[in-house]
Amino acid sequence: MVDRPLLQVKDVAKSFFENAKEFKVLDLVRFDLTERDFVCVVGPSGSGKSTLLRIIVGLEKPTSGEVFFEGEPIRADNPQVAMVFQSFALFPWLTVEKNVELGLEAKGTLPEERRKIARKFIDAVGLTGFEDAFPRELSGGMKQRVGIARALAIEPLLLCMDEPFSSLDPLTAQNLRDEILQLWTNPDLPPKAVLMVTHAIEEAVYMADRVIVLSSRPGRMIAELEIDLPRPRNRKEPEFYGWVDEIYSLIV
Amino acid sequence: MRTIVRGLRRWLRLVAVVLILAGIVAAVAFPEAAWNAIQLPLFAFFSTTRMVVAYLFALVFAIAYGHTAATNKRASAALLPLLDVLQSIPILGFFPAALIFFVATFRGHPIGIEFAVVFLIFTSMAWNMAFGVYESLTTIPADLEAAAASFGLRGWLRFRYLAFPAAIPKLVYNSILSWTNGWFFLVASEIFSAGGTEFQRPGLGAFIAVAGRNGDIPSIAIGIAVLAAVVLTLDIFVWRPLGAWSERFRMETAPGREIPRVPSPYERFRWLPRLPKVRKRIIASVQPALERYHRLSLRFERAYTQHPKAVREIRRVDLALFVVVFVVVVATGLVGLVQMFLRPLPPNASLLPSAAVLSFSRLLVAYAIALVWTIPVAAMLGESQRAARYLTPALELFASLPATALLPVIVGFALLLAPSVGAAAQLAAILIALFSMQWYLLFNLIAGVRSIPDDLKEAARSFGLRGRAYWKRLLLPAIAPSLLTGSITAWGAGWNALIVSEYIQYAHQFYEVPGLGSLLNHAVYPTPDNEMLLLTILTMIVVVLAMNKLLWRPLFRRASSRFRLEV
Numbered sequence: 001m002v003d004r005p006l007l008q009v010k011d012v013a014k015s016f017f018e019n020a021k022e023f024k025v026l027d028l029v030r031f032d033l034t035e036r037d038f039v040c041v042v043g044p045s046g047s048g049k050s051t052l053l054r055i056i057v058g059l060e061k062p063t064s065g066e067v068f069f070e071g072e073p074i075r076a077d078n079p080q081v082a083m084v085f086q087s088f089a090l091f092p093w094l095t096v097e098k099n100v101e102l103g104l105e106a107k108g109t110l111p112e113e114r115r116k117i118a119r120k121f122i123d124a125v126g127l128t129g130f131e132d133a134f135p136r137e138l139s140g141g142m143k144q145r146v147g148i149a150r151a152l153a154i155e156p157l158l159l160c161m162d163e164p165f166s167s168l169d170p171l172t173a174q175n176l177r178d179e180i181l182q183l184w185t186n187p188d189l190p191p192k193a194v195l196m197v198t199h200a201i202e203e204a205v206y207m208a209d210r211v212i213v214l215s216s217r218p219g220r221m222i223a224e225l226e227i228d229l230p231r232p233r234n235r236k237e238p239e240f241y242g243w244v245d246e247i248y249s250l251i252v
Numbered sequence: 253m254r255t256i257v258r259g260l261r262r263w264l265r266l267v268a269v270v271l272i273l274a275g276i277v278a279a280v281a282f283p284e285a286a287w288n289a290i291q292l293p294l295f296a297f298f299s300t301t302r303m304v305v306a307y308l309f310a311l312v313f314a315i316a317y318g319h320t321a322a323t324n325k326r327a328s329a330a331l332l333p334l335l336d337v338l339q340s341i342p343i344l345g346f347f348p349a350a351l352i353f354f355v356a357t358f359r360g361h362p363i364g365i366e367f368a369v370v371f372l373i374f375t376s377m378a379w380n381m382a383f384g385v386y387e388s389l390t391t392i393p394a395d396l397e398a399a400a401a402s403f404g405l406r407g408w409l410r411f412r413y414l415a416f417p418a419a420i421p422k423l424v425y426n427s428i429l430s431w432t433n434g435w436f437f438l439v440a441s442e443i444f445s446a447g448g449t450e451f452q453r454p455g456l457g458a459f460i461a462v463a464g465r466n467g468d469i470p471s472i473a474i475g476i477a478v479l480a481a482v483v484l485t486l487d488i489f490v491w492r493p494l495g496a497w498s499e500r501f502r503m504e505t506a507p508g509r510e511i512p513r514v515p516s517p518y519e520r521f522r523w524l525p526r527l528p529k530v531r532k533r534i535i536a537s538v539q540p541a542l543e544r545y546h547r548l549s550l551r552f553e554r555a556y557t558q559h560p561k562a563v564r565e566i567r568r569v570d571l572a573l574f575v576v577v578f579v580v581v582v583a584t585g586l587v588g589l590v591q592m593f594l595r596p597l598p599p600n601a602s603l604l605p606s607a608a609v610l611s612f613s614r615l616l617v618a619y620a621i622a623l624v625w626t627i628p629v630a631a632m633l634g635e636s637q638r639a640a641r642y643l644t645p646a647l648e649l650f651a652s653l654p655a656t657a658l659l660p661v662i663v664g665f666a667l668l669l670a671p672s673v674g675a676a677a678q679l680a681a682i683l684i685a686l687f688s689m690q691w692y693l694l695f696n697l698i699a700g701v702r703s704i705p706d707d708l709k710e711a712a713r714s715f716g717l718r719g720r721a722y723w724k725r726l727l728l729p730a731i732a733p734s735l736l737t738g739s740i741t742a743w744g745a746g747w748n749a750l751i752v753s754e755y756i757q758y759a760h761q762f763y764e765v766p767g768l769g770s771l772l773n774h775a776v777y778p779t780p781d782n783e784m785l786l787l788t789i790l791t792m793i794v795v796v797l798a799m800n801k802l803l804w805r806p807l808f809r810r811a812s813s814r815f816r817l818e819v
């Protein structure tokens with residue numbers, strides 16, 4: 001059963017209310033994610049990408065519409081879904097290892113087991129030797145690696161990332177992109193699907209199998225495109241640019 | 253290195269021997285002073301114990317209250333306004349009532365007085381700490397909150413990994429403020445008259461107060477010196493290291509935006525780095541139990557989510573209970589008030605308006621004097637690292653001495669300056685208010701000046717802003733928010749100071765000025781009158797709340813939107 005939808009987003013709309021005035025942020029967003037999907041949602045800033053992701057992981061309720069994960073309504077503490085944040089969202093008072101163990105401890109995993117899993121994923125993101133460092137002692141790129149290790153450690157089926165490279169310098173960001181794609185090709189490691197949100201069109205075309213394009217204010221789905229470029233992708237190729245230009249013209 | 257230490261030790265031993273010999277000689281020569289000297293360490297110990305007990309209560313209260321207010325929307329609707337009122341009323345005014353209550357509860361046993369003293373200190377410590385916890389919890393970055401939620405941190409785990417650590421910086425900062433505040437009230441409360449009797453417990457505060465009444469200048473000096481030593485020791489060995497340690501719980505700001513901290517000479521006393529080992533051992537011993545508890549609660553919770561209806565029922569009962577308790581408390585208070593106003597007012601009640609005006613004017617004079625000296629000094633200390641390095645510790649030491657302990661010194665000083673007893677009383681009342689108010693202004697202003705980004709100062713300089721223009725265009729607008737914060741706290745302290753400053757006994761004589769504070773004192777001691785007591789406190793509360801609502805709040809809102817240093 002490869003094609004069972006892992007995640008179903010059904011006609012999600014979201015409005016915020018301020019002084020009894022309605023601000024529509026998202027309107028009728030609908031798509032499915034199956035196993036082995038790497039999907040990027042692209043849209044300009046303020047198009048409600050973060051809000052969409054928060055709804056998908058169950059941190060916020062949609063005004064209308066529904067989100068199903070493996071056929072069940074989504075819950076915020078679902079250990080099958082993990083999140084990576086633009087601001088890293090590491091706990092400044094916990095060491096790297098403790099940060100990575102966090103989700104496991106909440107799940108009730110035993111201490112020795114936690115330690116083993118945490119070490120494995122710290123190793124997988126290339127941070128061996130930094131287990132006892134505090135986040136403030138790390139560079140931005142390393143912090144985001146901790147964020148990724150923390151998300152992978154709970155062995156989720158779905159990994160959600162909210163602009164994970166936007167606060168990194170371009171070089172670090174590119175390295176980390178390649179590493180994530182590397183991890184993604186390793187079938188022994190979680191997750192089964194990735195949903196990433198970004199405002200950088202090139203980044204979306206570089207990484208995703210499928211790109212969902214949102215308009216701004218309110219965020220509506222303009223297009224859903226299959227990126228059939230072979231991997232590893234080359235930014236210099238005309239086909240690559242073709243895709244970037246097409247998405248660009250859709251947004252503008 | 254080791255030889256130096258050994259040499260030092262020998263020296264210390266020598267000094268100790270000399271001191272002991274000198275002490276024996278002094279004891280033989282002045283037996284009375286020796287008796288005092290023997291008692292004082294014990295008094296210091298008693299006083300400190302009271303402070304510690306009150307502080308521990310305040311800590312638990314602050315965490316529980318702040319956490320509830322931040323996480324429970326329904327409760328916060330009542331808890332926040334209540335905290336706001338508690339924070340701004342002059343609690344010293346309630347002390348006589350509390351004292352009578354506790355003494356009556358314990359049937360005159362001295363333990364009742366102890367409870368009353370600890371309770372008073374508690375009330376002087378708890379509110380700002382609770383507010384600090386609340387503020388920290390409501391300003392946790394949204395992403396961190398989301399991370400905690402999405403990784404399933406709830407209940408105890410959320411508290412341990414998110415809420416408590418996030419609250420530590422503000423909790424420690426406010427603890428330091430509260431601790432200083434606590435001394436003020438401790439000294440005021442160890443000896444107190446209420447309901448026609450005088451209550452006294454052995455302690456430094458009572459010692460200094462008695463010395464002041466007798467005009468016993470050597471005892472006053474010794475008492476204040478010991479108090480200063482205790483305050484300073486705790487500051488160096490407990491609060492400074494705690495403050496330095498709490499820095500690591502600060503949320504990271506964007507790089508380059510950190511406010512430069514002036515390193516303090518005290519910071520080399522760091523015993524806290526050794527603490528993690530102890531902590532690790534403690535955690536290792538309780539960890540298994542916690543893990544088991546956590547897994548158990550996970551199982552419970554799974555069962556819980558399967559019965560949403562029962563959960564809703566429980567919530568409803570909980571809400572109903574809360575509403576009932578709230579209504580009963582408010583109703584009893586209102587009924588009591590109405591009953592009081594239905595009876596004819598006591599004759600002295602006509603004095604209240606003029607007393608309020610007089611007290612307010614005195615505070616205003618003290619506030620003006622404080623402004624005049626603190627703004628330039630803060631500007632200087634904030635701008636010059638060198639001046640700050642040398643002056644700040646001295647100022648902090650001086651500031652940590654509670655105005656209530658300085659009372660005899662201030663009256664003595666006022667007597668030297670003033671031509672008549674009446675004038676001396678006025679001067680003393682203003683000076684005590686000044687000493688209670690000025691430090692809050694000063695330290696808030698220093699923080700304000702220091703938080704001006706260097707870029708902005710350099711930009712101002714490079715555009716040739718100097719002298720008056722520099723003050724008008726950069727410095728004063730930039731410190732406006734901290735000036736207001738400082739002013740609000742200073743006035744709060746000033747209202748409390750009224751109660752001790754308008755009716756003073758020094759060297760067997762009374763120094764009294766008309767005002768709310770002296771009315772309160774009269775209602776308590778020479779002519780006990782509970783109605784008058786209550787009316788005076790009510791007047792004070794009304795004036796304070798009116799000032800907060802009509803003056804400080806609107807000013808603060810304007811200042812923080814207009815002058816905020818946003819990048």
Ligand SMILES: Nc1ncnc2c1ncn2[C@@H]1O[C@H](COP(=O)(O)OP(=O)(O)O)[C@@H](O)[C@H]1O
Binds near residue numbers: 016044046047048
């Ligand atoms: N909790 C909230 N309350 C009110 N408005 C919000 C809230 N969260 C987001 N918004 C608004 O929704 C819009 C979309 O925000 P966001 O999802 O963060 O966009 P993006 O991530 O695409 O930049 C923005 O205009 C933002 O101001």
Ligand SMILES: [Mg+2]
Binds near residue numbers: 049050051163
């Ligand atoms: Mg966003």
